[in-house]
Amino acid sequence: DTQALQRLDSAHFLHPFTDHAALRKRGARVMVRGQGIYLWDSEGNRVIDGMSGLWCVNAGYGRTSISQAVYQQMETLPFYNSFFNTTTVPAVRLATLLAELAPPQFEHVFFTSSGSEANDTIVRMVRRYWDLMGQPQRQVIISRRNAYHGSTMAGASLGGMDGMHAQGGLPIPGIVHIGQPHYAQEGQGMTEAEFGLHAAGWLEQKILELGPDQVAAFIGEPVQGAGGVIIPPVTYWPEIKRICDKYDILLVSDEVICGFGRLGTWFGCELMQVQPDLITFAKGVTSGYVPLGGVLVGSRVAQTLIEKGGDFNHGFTYSGHPVACAAALENLRILIEEKLVEKVALETGPHLAATFAGLASHPLVGHAESCGLVAGLNLVRRKGDTVHDCEHFDSAHAVGMICRGHMFDNGVIMRAVGDRMIVAPPLVITKEQIDEMAERIRFCLDQTLID
Ligand code: PLP
Numbered sequence: 001d002t003q004a005l006q007r008l009d010s011a012h013f014l015h016p017f018t019d020h021a022a023l024r025k026r027g028a029r030v031m032v033r034g035q036g037i038y039l040w041d042s043e044g045n046r047v048i049d050g051m052s053g054l055w056c057v058n059a060g061y062g063r064t065s066i067s068q069a070v071y072q073q074m075e076t077l078p079f080y081n082s083f084f085n086t087t088t089v090p091a092v093r094l095a096t097l098l099a100e101l102a103p104p105q106f107e108h109v110f111f112t113s114s115g116s117e118a119n120d121t122i123v124r125m126v127r128r129y130w131d132l133m134g135q136p137q138r139q140v141i142i143s144r145r146n147a148y149h150g151s152t153m154a155g156a157s158l159g160g161m162d163g164m165h166a167q168g169g170l171p172i173p174g175i176v177h178i179g180q181p182h183y184a185q186e187g188q189g190m191t192e193a194e195f196g197l198h199a200a201g202w203l204e205q206k207i208l209e210l211g212p213d214q215v216a217a218f219i220g221e222p223v224q225g226a227g228g229v230i231i232p233p234v235t236y237w238p239e240i241k242r243i244c245d246k247y248d249i250l251l252v253s254d255e256v257i258c259g260f261g262r263l264g265t266w267f268g269c270e271l272m273q274v275q276p277d278l279i280t281f282a283k284g285v286t287s288g289y290v291p292l293g294g295v296l297v298g299s300r301v302a303q304t305l306i307e308k309g310g311d312f313n314h315g316f317t318y319s320g321h322p323v324a325c326a327a328a329l330e331n332l333r334i335l336i337e338e339k340l341v342e343k344v345a346l347e348t349g350p351h352l353a354a355t356f357a358g359l360a361s362h363p364l365v366g367h368a369e370s371c372g373l374v375a376g377l378n379l380v381r382r383k384g385d386t387v388h389d390c391e392h393f394d395s396a397h398a399v400g401m402i403c404r405g406h407m408f409d410n411g412v413i414m415r416a417v418g419d420r421m422i423v424a425p426p427l428v429i430t431k432e433q434i435d436e437m438a439e440r441i442r443f444c445l446d447q448t449l450i451d
Contacts, residue, residue: 001042002027002030002042002043003027005028005030005042006027006028006030009027009028009030010023010024010027010028013028015028016151029041029408030042033061034049034057034061034062035060035061035062036060036061036062036426036428037049037060037061037425037426037428037429037433038061039061039413045411046411047408047411047412047413048411048412048413048425048433048436048437048440049061049413049425049426050407050412050413050414050423050424050425050437051413051414051415051422051423051424051425052288052424052425052426053288054283054288055225055257055262055283055284055424056282056283056284056287056288057287057288057426058260058261058262058283058284058287058331058335058340058426058427059287059331059334059335059340059426059427059428060287060426060427060428061426063287063289063330063331063334065330065333065334066286066287066289066327066330066331066334067289068330069326069327069329069330070289070290070323070326070327072326073090073322073323073325073326074323077322078322078323079321079322079323080322081317081319081320082111082315082319082320083315083319087320088320088322088325089322090322090323090325090326090329091111091320091321091322091325093325093329094109094111094320094325094328094329094332095108095109095111095320097329097332098285098294098296101266101332102266102267102279102296103267103269103270103275103279104275105275105298105299105300106279106296106297106298106299107299107302108296108297108302108306109294109295109296109297110125110294110295110297110319111292111293111294111319111320111321111325112282112292112293112294112295112316112318112319113291113292113293113316113318113319113321113324114150114282114291114293115149115150115155115254115256115280115281115282115283115293116149116150116151116152116155116293117150117152117155117293117316118150118256118280118281118282118293118294118295119149119150119152119154119155119158119219119254119256119280120150120152120153120154120155121280121295121314122217122219122252122278122280122295123141123154123158123175124312124314125278125295125297125301125305125312125314126141126216126217126250126252126278126301127139127216128305128309128312128314129216129250129301129304129305130216132304132305132308132309133304135213137213137214138213138214138215138216139174139214139216140174140175140176140210140214140215140216141158141174141175141176141215141216141217141218141219142175142176142177142178142203142206142207142210142215142217142218142219142249143158143159143160143175143176143177143178143218143219143220144160144177144178144179144180144220144224145160145177145178145179145180146160146161146180146182146224146227146228146230147159147160147161147177147180147219147220147221147224147227147254148161148224148225148226148227149219149254149256150256151164153168153170153172154172154175156168156170156171157170157171157172157175158171158175158219160177160180160227161227176206176210178202178203178205178206179199179202180199180224180227180230181195181196181199181200181230181232181233181236182228182230183195183233183387184366184367184378184387184388186199187199187388188388192233192234192235193233193234193235194235195233196232196233196234196235196236196239197235197236197239199232199233199236200235200236200237200239200240200243201239203218203240203243203244204243204246204247207243207247207249212247212248212249215247215249216249216250217249217250217251217252217277217278218240218244218249218250218251218252219252219253219254220240220252220253220254221253221254221255221256221257221258221268222237222253222255222258222263222267222268222269222271222272223257223258223263223268223371223374225256225257225258225374225424226257226417227417228376228417228418228420228422229369229371229374229375229376229417229420229422229424231369231370231371232272236272237269237272237273237274238272238273238274240274241274241275250277250278250300250301251274251276251277251278252276252277252278252279252280253267253268253269253274253276253278253279253280254280255267255268255269255279255280255281256280256281256282256283256293257283257284257374257424259279259281259283259284259285260281260283260284260285260332260335260341261284261335261340261341261344261372261373261427262284262344262372262373262374262424262427263344263349263371263372263373263374264341264342264344264345264346264349264372264373265341265345265372266341267279271371271372275298276298277298277300277301278295278296278297278298278301279295279296279298280293280294280295280296281293281294281295281296282294285328285331285332286324286327286328286331287331289327289331290321290323290324290327290328291318291324292321292324292325292327292328335427338428340427340428341427343427344372344373344427345372347431348373348427348429348430348431348434349370349371349372349373351431351434352370352373352375352423352425352434353370353375355434355435355438356368356369356370356375356376356377356438358438359377359438359441359442359445360377362442362445362446363383363449364379364380364399364445364448364449365377365378365379365380365383365445366378366379366380366383366384366387366390367387367390373424373425373427373429374422374423374424375422375423375424376417376420376421376422376423377420377421377441377445378390378419378420379393379399379400379403379419379420379421379448380392380393380419381393392419393419395418399419399448400416400417400418400419400420400421401416402448402451403416403421403444403445403448404416404421406444406447406448407421407440407441407444410440410443410444410447411440412437412440412441412444414441421441423437425437
């Protein structure tokens with residue numbers, strides 16, 4: 001029964017990113033089943049999963065063809081590794097399919113089991129690349145404040161979250177941060193287009209401060225997810241690319257959230273119209289059914305590693321795990337066959353944008369933003385004429401967490417990042433289901449207003 005499970009959970013399970021004192025008081029919600037965009041808890045309540053689990057269940061819950069593919073692969077060959085000149089059929093097939101789906105010049109993939117491992121991998125890969133190019137002093141990787149790139153030592157260092165850096169002596173040496181392209185927070189007095197160029201300029205300033213010949217790479221998410229759905233102005237990414245090219249710095253696109261259709265393109269860098277050198281991915285590649293991640297390696301780095309490289313002394317027991325690759329193959333088949341990426345671009349993405357624009361009329365909402373199937377609502381004490389002249393809640397008010405609590409109790413899961421309420425629903429969501437979700441959100445905004 002639920003209470004017994006909650007007691008055992010509290011007694012034995014140390015959860016990630018969780019305040020355990022608060023969890024003990026309330027008891028963990030036990031999720032037991034999922035279908036499409038819906039989850040059911042152990043008390044029989046049905047919830048709309050507005051966050052696709054952790055931004056990952058792109059194909060929706062209850063896909064029996066993925067579980068069958070996993071079962072069959074487990075029966076045939078549950079494990080073999082890809083070290084020392086061996087491979088497996090699903091790993092080869094998946095690498096080939098990913099090369100087809102990725103932007104041009106991405107013919108190679110390095111597999112991991114998570115996004116954190118993928119981002120760890122790029123730290124070693126770009127430094128190895130510069131070693132092989134005869135520029136071993138190029139060690140520094142530039143990232144952005146408030147970014148999330150994972151929880152391993154390198155992933156959390158690449159990330160720009162103060163709360164993470166404060167625990168464990170991070171960032172590790174050789175990783176530095178610049179500001180994020182957050183127009184509402186930092187773009188006062190500028191148009192969005194001007195601000196995009198201005199924010200990209202922080203990269204150039206940092207490169208000049210460090211010395212261009214010390215810098216190995218820049219990493220960023222096309223749309224920053226866990227940082228609060230920060231959608232950059234259209235001028236930002238092309239300017240970042242221009243600066244990277246000017247100083248011959250590798251560009252890494254972290255597509256752990258944006259990859260596999262979230263923004264209405266297979267990869268977010270395609271929407272931003274830039275060609276990176278490396279792409280990290282995880283989550284949506286299997287819709288979270290089985291852990292899998294990796295790095296898509298563009299021709300510049302791949303050719304160097306292959307032709308000049310010898311061993312790349314890096315890898316994981318589960319790099320190219322055949323069961324995970326079988327899950328990914330079936331998941332990607334579903335995304336392709338059901339045209340889910342096109343559906344986000346042409347149908348559900350625009351509908352979510354219009355629906356959230358409608359929610360922006362609520363007295364508690366300063367403004368709404370969306371891109372593909374991610375969207376955010378900024379909660380404010382008093383609305384303004386522009387995004388820059390709203391009156392904000394003080395942080396002690398924790399309005400986001402209050403609102404999230406109402407959502408949770410009223411059948412819709414949203415994430416609160418500070419005062420911003422976020423959704424990233426499964427790509428299978430229909431227009432009618434977006435309307436159903438919005439109705440519940442409006443009700444919960446009303447409840448938060450009463451509080
Ligand atoms: N990069 C981004 C952009 C993420 O959002 C995440 C996870 O949320 C990661 C990396 C880390 O991925 P994982 O949790 O699979 O290690």
